[in-house]
Amino acid sequence: MNLPPFDIFPLISGSKIRLRKIIASDIHDLLEISYYDAKQAKNLEQATEIQAKIDKDYDDGNSIHWGIEELSTNKIVGTCGYYRGLDKGEGELGCVLLPQFRGQGFMTNAMLLAIDFGLKNMELKRIWAITSIQNIQAIKLLERLNFIKLSDLPDDEIEYELKIEIKP
Numbered sequence: 001m002n003l004p005p006f007d008i009f010p011l012i013s014g015s016k017i018r019l020r021k022i023i024a025s026d027i028h029d030l031l032e033i034s035y036y037d038a039k040q041a042k043n044l045e046q047a048t049e050i051q052a053k054i055d056k057d058y059d060d061g062n063s064i065h066w067g068i069e070e071l072s073t074n075k076i077v078g079t080c081g082y083y084r085g086l087d088k089g090e091g092e093l094g095c096v097l098l099p100q101f102r103g104q105g106f107m108t109n110a111m112l113l114a115i116d117f118g119l120k121n122m123e124l125k126r127i128w129a130i131t132s133i134q135n136i137q138a139i140k141l142l143e144r145l146n147f148i149k150l151s152d153l154p155d156d157e158i159e160y161e162l163k164i165e166i167k168p
């Protein structure tokens, strides 16, 4: 198992996006999607505090949170990462796009990069995600990525698990 914190924060490049560390100058752009424990930041100060907690979670080996950067503009369009389960060699994927960048395929590409890194580099045994039954776009995203429904959870939530194909 190869888990956070890494010697160098993982930079994962695709053809249109890359997953990279979030830096202080990104925080303003990410304000609208700055959450911690389901609480949203109301201003730059709170978003900066949230980023400090996220950085500590990474340093403590509990999570990894990437900014998704569009290569053609160098703008951050959203975030994704593994937020729980790493202590058991598993990873709960989470993700969010800034509203203006939804419906263009950014998250499908970002999740494919994060999943590939999780399986090959972090050697995760299981990858899962939790969403609500009302979150149609998240469900479509997960099913497009080969996640299958595992169970219904309280409060209208559903757990999805990545179907990992074991090659002979």
Ligand SMILES: CC(C)(COP(=O)(O)OP(=O)(O)OC[C@H]1O[C@@H](n2cnc3c(N)ncnc32)[C@H](O)[C@@H]1OP(=O)(O)O)[C@@H](O)C(=O)NCCC(=O)NCCS
Residues within 6 Å of the ligand: 093, 094, 095, 096, 097, 098, 101, 102, 103, 104, 105, 106, 107, 108, 109, 129, 130, 131, 135, 137, 138, 140, 141
């Ligand atoms: C969940 C969430 C990330 C999904 O965003 P999304 O924009 O639907 O996902 P993608 O970036 O992968 O884009 C896929 C959509 O773009 C469309 N699309 C347009 N151009 C595309 C292209 N060039 N390539 C791929 N897809 C493209 C796809 O058809 C698809 O639309 P559809 O689902 O209506 O068929 C977004 O709704 C969000 O941030 N929600 C709030 C946070 C959240 O719920 N997180 C989930 C936690 S599990």
